[in-house]
Amino acid sequence: MKITLDSPVNKYYVQTLSMIFFPGEHFGKKGKPTDAAEEEEPSLYVRSEPIGNGVKAFAHVEWKGKIRQAEYAAEQSEGRSEERTLKLAVGGAVLAAMGELIGYRPAWGMMIGVRPSKVASEMLDAGISKTRTKKILTTDYLVIPKKAALATDIAVTEKRIVGEPSPKDCSIYISIPFCPSRCTYCSFVSYTSKRLLDLIPQYLVRLKEDIRENFVLADRLGLRVRTVYIGGGTPTILDAEQIRDILSHIASLTDVSALDEYTMEAGRPDTITEEKLRIAKEYGVTRVSVNPQSLCDEVLCGIGRNHSVEEFFRAFEDARRVKIHTVNVDLIAGLPGDNFRRFSSTMDDILQLNPENITVHTFCVKKSAEILRLNADVYSVRGGDAGKCVDYSQIKAHQAGYIPYYMYRQKNTVGNYENVGFSLPGHEGLYNIYMMEEIHTILASGAGAVTKLVDRTGSYTEARNIERLFHQKYPYEYLAEDRSQSFAEIAERFYREHGLL
Ligand code: SF4
Structure with missing residues (x-):
């Protein structure tokens, strides 16, 4: 062009x-x-x-x-x-x-950023009323009214949950970039082959060293660890003893009962067992994700998820039996092979389970060129059924008593729609908000993980300064990472330079 x-x-x-x-x-x-x-x-x-x-x-x-x-x-x-x-x-x-x-007419008008609620937050912060904020989004940013209302409602909820961000807060992120097999739509760096999965024991040794460093660093910087998030990949690819090893290591470094939230993403139902969830519960995990993406076996097969709907129900029941405080369920609207009938039935069945969190993503292709290929099949620039599915999820979640509490957008989603996290009141995924809205520092360990040092002093809507420190993307490279200038030194300098130490 x-x-x-x-x-x-x-x-x-x-x-x-x-x-x-x-x-x-x-x-x-x-x-x-x-x-x-x-x-x-x-x-x-x-x-x-x-x-x-x-x-x-x-x-x-x-x-x-x-x-x-x-x-x-x-x-x-x-x-x-x-x-x-x-x-x-x-x-x-x-x-x-x-x-x-x-x-x-694009639903989000000229709002192209990752965080659509940020513009609404800025207006609310400047003293503009909620009604006026929605109005400005529709008239000036050309956002359609229901999306303007969604962005404004989420901005209000986030503000309520976050309160006054403290520069002395932080969260810890831990990456397990391994999966049992590769979903066809996946754009994450995640190892799936037998040869690469054999790296896991070595990877965990190195990961534990980094986790220790991050807790020690938080202590040295005088930071309070608010949340811990173990993400993937698929963290439950680890066997029960490996999970115990990591979780007991974390428990030896911090008082997990003092955390506001402790998430182990779990992920693919085919890797989740009751035993693994029991260990998670024993070591203080308060939130897990059990992710079906769709409750249609044909769709799951088409996207290479390698698990069945039945396995999802079994894993979800395991999480219920173990009494994990918050269970999240991830769905994707607009998947290849899916349609409104299948998606709406998925959403209805998930609501019957009453999970504390439901996150509805919009299908995202790896490369924008793929949208063109998909356009020829089922999509148009408008995203085929995806918009209807996204609307349905929002209406049904609302009717069932869920509140939308965080939202982000990605490039190359069909129809340019959003990803929204819904929660039953009191179960909002705090880490998701802290990370997405860059509320405080995230100390990250593991391949592909990014530490974000955040100086947010004096502003709710915009951090004054953010410095990102990248770990190597692939587990192989991560294991060989040069540690001559440690992240700890850089973080200390950042905190000192910004008068936070
Ligand atoms: S489970 Fe998630 S991270 Fe793993 S291959 Fe599938 S989409 Fe990618």
Whole structure:
């Protein structure tokens, strides 16, 4: 796609907006295209100019012989920055021109970020009322009313749960990047082959050293560990003794009963046993995830999940028998082979189980180009049945007494829809909020894990500074990681430089 900007607006922002209408497009040409390719390739021209107390933008889009043009003006009001005003004007013009060309109105309007509730949080924080916030999202950001309400409600809930973030809080993340087999849609780095699974014992030795370092570091920095999250991959790929080994190690480093939340993700039902869950409970785990994604065997088979619906019900019952305080169930809307009938029946059956948390993701393809391939089969830019499924999950969860408490968006989801965590009151997954909203420091260990040092002093909506420290992505590399400059030294420097120590 060709984009010409006669405006100081951020080019990446315009590209991301364009991808809503033209998923899989590339920007910037490689080599000289043929005439035929030129004709197929959409082109966009954007111009902007200051007017009075704001900005006016103009967009001109051409594709397959069709031309559409639109103008949009945005005012710099209600504490809005110049940059945001410019983005609103350009976003409005691009959305209007492209929307008319394709015949599509995106549900999230020009909100393209990972955290749709962040804009709502900022407005609420600036003293703007909840009603007015929803109104601004619909009129200025062109978000459809039900999504504006969702973003605002989640912002209010998050604010209530987080309260006043303390710079002296942190969470601990532990990565187990191994799975029993590979799901076809997976974009995580997770080892699944026999040869690589043989690395687990070695991996756990190294992981335990890093976990120890992180607890010692938290202590040295004067931080209170609020939550611990063991994620994957599939943590329950570990056998019962390995799980005991890791959990008893953690229990030797901290008083787990003082944690606000202790999650072991578990994950794939085919790896979960009652024995493993009993060990988790014995060592203080308060939250597990048992993830079916769909309750249709045909869909599960199609996405290579390698477990059955029956195995999910068995694993869920195990979690109930063991009396884990909070059980989360992950579902995906818009899976290949799924449709509204199957998804709605999945959602109904899950609600019958009454899990404390339900997280509904929108199917996300690994590469944006795959959306094009899927488009040819079942999807359109609108995401096929995915939107209906997402709506259904939100209506049904609400009717069953769940509240949406956190939300994020990913690139390349079908229809550009969101991922939402629902909770029965009092069971909200705290780590999810702390991590997604960058509320406090996360000290991470394991392959692919990222430590985030957060200085949030003085602001609820935006951390002043964040420094990320990356562990090697693959377990092999992680085992060989150079530890000459330890994360602990960097973290101490960060805390000292930001006056937090
Ligand atoms: S269980 Fe999750 S992490 Fe593992 S392969 Fe499947 S999608 Fe990927």
